[in-house]
Amino acid sequence: MAFTWSKITYMRLDPIFLTKETLRLYPAAPLSVIHEAIEDCTVNGYHVSAGTWLIFNLQKIHRDQQVWSDPCEFRPERFLTTHKDVDVRGQNFELIPFGSGRRMCPGVSFALQILRLTLANVLHWFEFETPSDEPVDMREEAGLTSPKATPLEVHITPRLPAFLYESTN
Numbered sequence: 001m002a003f004t005w006s007k008i009t010y011m012r013l014d015p016i017f018l019t020k021e022t023l024r025l026y027p028a029a030p031l032s033v034i035h036e037a038i039e040d041c042t043v044n045g046y047h048v049s050a051g052t053w054l055i056f057n058l059q060k061i062h063r064d065q066q067v068w069s070d071p072c073e074f075r076p077e078r079f080l081t082t083h084k085d086v087d088v089r090g091q092n093f094e095l096i097p098f099g100s101g102r103r104m105c106p107g108v109s110f111a112l113q114i115l116r117l118t119l120a121n122v123l124h125w126f127e128f129e130t131p132s133d134e135p136v137d138m139r140e141e142a143g144l145t146s147p148k149a150t151p152l153e154v155h156i157t158p159r160l161p162a163f164l165y166e167s168t169n
């Protein structure tokens with residue numbers, strides 16, 4: 001029987017892999033902010049004159065099928081296997097949700113820690129179900145950020161004993 005990655009398996013996976021895969025498919029900004037070339041240069045055979053405004057299509061880069069197998073599939077385990085050395089900190093140009101270079105996001109470390117902690121807590125504390133048990137529609141609309149095409153509708157229920165949710169204040 002083929003092994004499938006169940007919800008339980010994902011919960012055991014380090015949330016950093018879920019975070020990377022989520023930022024790959026749904027970078028907070030699908031298009032980068034505008035950069036301006038400060039000098040003439042040639043990139044991959046393309047001449048770029050000084051003063052040219054450059055916008056990187058991050059979402060397209062992140063779904064390049066020459067780099068990512070099944071590029072549109074959510075497969076966090078790829079960061080344990082085929083892409084285990086690929087990070088989001090601007091050194092691997094196939095995955096740059098925080099940009100790269102001297103103007104890359106200075107909040108990257110903070111953001112990664114918060115995302116990891118939040119995701120770990122949310123998965124640990126709550127059970128998520130869609131009202132009709134349908135898979136969540138993960139399509140996104142065009143925009144400066146990645147808005148969902150259809151609003152998210154989920155039922156959230158506690159997984160742990162009730163007293164653990166009580167405030168200690």
Ligand code: HEM
Nearest residue numbers: 028029032033097098099100103104105106107108110111
């Ligand atoms: C998931 C969370 C975040 C993502 C995906 C993200 C992504 C980005 C991207 C793509 C850029 C443009 C980089 C470039 O020009 O190449 C940027 C810039 C920036 N980000 Fe973030 N960011 C995140 C969280 C944060 C946080 C938490 C902070 C602050 C606490 C922050 C502060 C900034 C600032 C100040 C810039 C402008 C840097 C500059 O132009 O020199 N970001 N971010």
